[in-house]
Amino acid sequence: MDSKSVILVTGANGQLGQALKKNSHTQNPIIYTDTISFDITDKAQMIGVFEEVRPTVLINTAAYTQVDQAETETELAFKLNEDGVKNLSELCVKFNCALIHISTDYVFDGKQSSPYKETDTPNPVTVYGKSKRAGEQSIFDSGLKNFAIIRTSWLYSEFGHNFYKTILRLAETKTELKVVNDQRGCPTNANELAKALLVVASKISAENSGIYHYCNEGETTWYGFAKAIFENHRHSVKVEAVSSSEFPTAARRPAYSVLDTTKIKKVFDIEIPSWKVALEKM
Numbered sequence: 001m002d003s004k005s006v007i008l009v010t011g012a013n014g015q016l017g018q019a020l021k022k023n024s025h026t027q028n029p030i031i032y033t034d035t036i037s038f039d040i041t042d043k044a045q046m047i048g049v050f051e052e053v054r055p056t057v058l059i060n061t062a063a064y065t066q067v068d069q070a071e072t073e074t075e076l077a078f079k080l081n082e083d084g085v086k087n088l089s090e091l092c093v094k095f096n097c098a099l100i101h102i103s104t105d106y107v108f109d110g111k112q113s114s115p116y117k118e119t120d121t122p123n124p125v126t127v128y129g130k131s132k133r134a135g136e137q138s139i140f141d142s143g144l145k146n147f148a149i150i151r152t153s154w155l156y157s158e159f160g161h162n163f164y165k166t167i168l169r170l171a172e173t174k175t176e177l178k179v180v181n182d183q184r185g186c187p188t189n190a191n192e193l194a195k196a197l198l199v200v201a202s203k204i205s206a207e208n209s210g211i212y213h214y215c216n217e218g219e220t221t222w223y224g225f226a227k228a229i230f231e232n233h234r235h236s237v238k239v240e241a242v243s244s245s246e247f248p249t250a251a252r253r254p255a256y257s258v259l260d261t262t263k264i265k266k267v268f269d270i271e272i273p274s275w276k277v278a279l280e281k282m
Ligand SMILES: NC(=O)c1ccc[n+]([C@@H]2O[C@H](COP(=O)([O-])OP(=O)(O)OC[C@H]3O[C@@H](n4cnc5c(N)ncnc54)[C@H](OP(=O)(O)O)[C@@H]3O)[C@@H](O)[C@H]2O)c1
Pocket: 010, 011, 012, 013, 014, 015, 016, 017, 034, 035, 038, 039, 040, 041, 060, 061, 062, 063, 064, 065, 080, 084, 102, 103, 104, 105, 132, 151, 152, 153, 154, 155, 156, 160, 161
């Protein structure tokens, strides 16, 4: 990383933001901002921060992430995930700052049965997925030359709200749990993603700008993930595999959302652990 690099992180109190704080060991200054200090919907405030901090790389983890609630809070989801990202990319153009933006496997409809590549056509079927895809598009529309859109999936960690923490909490009071076994994806330890983002931040350039997929290697179902979590914790709770129809949700989840990570590994020389190894690191 250039000795003059200054990284600005948005959404620092979120799951990935906290994972970035924990895993950043660079000599370069990293400025962590939250909703109060850097609201991505408040352009005037954002300009003030850009003028003061003069970031060279911005890592945007801020987002509207309530997948089911988004079905009824459409306006708010788009305000953050599209308009907020538009604000960020326009300011990155103006201040000559690279943008690393986090997107999602939910930009795909889940009809594929082999891992999604960056070249596969997005077709989001939920409001959340559509708003995240609109955010990706706003980066392209801004004309920004230095950017990486990093799509990830099934994030978990010791921070924030996620499946890993929820299932362990449920197991404290229950002896049997039902978990869906008909959605395939790849759990991704947010700490591993955070380390990869910092590598990308140190190497991002106009030449390697574009969309990238990052998830831990391999694939499983939520049932498979739950079983592995309990095995790791030597927990004896009984897990029953059920169909998604037993847990209707406002937003339909993609049946298959495994991401192909070949491109990010090659371009940024990143090693990605399997989801089982990444889980053992928890
Ligand atoms: N979690 C997953 O499974 C998953 C999967 C695929 C992709 N992703 C993507 O990964 C990224 C990080 O996800 P995450 O799990 O870390 O989400 P998260 O825990 O919900 O964090 C999102 C953060 O955004 C902040 N935020 C909300 N509105 C804001 C605004 N107007 N200005 C600035 N910050 C604002 C929130 O702050 P407050 O706490 O103050 O509201 C929160 O700290 C997101 O882009 C998400 O779409 C997540």
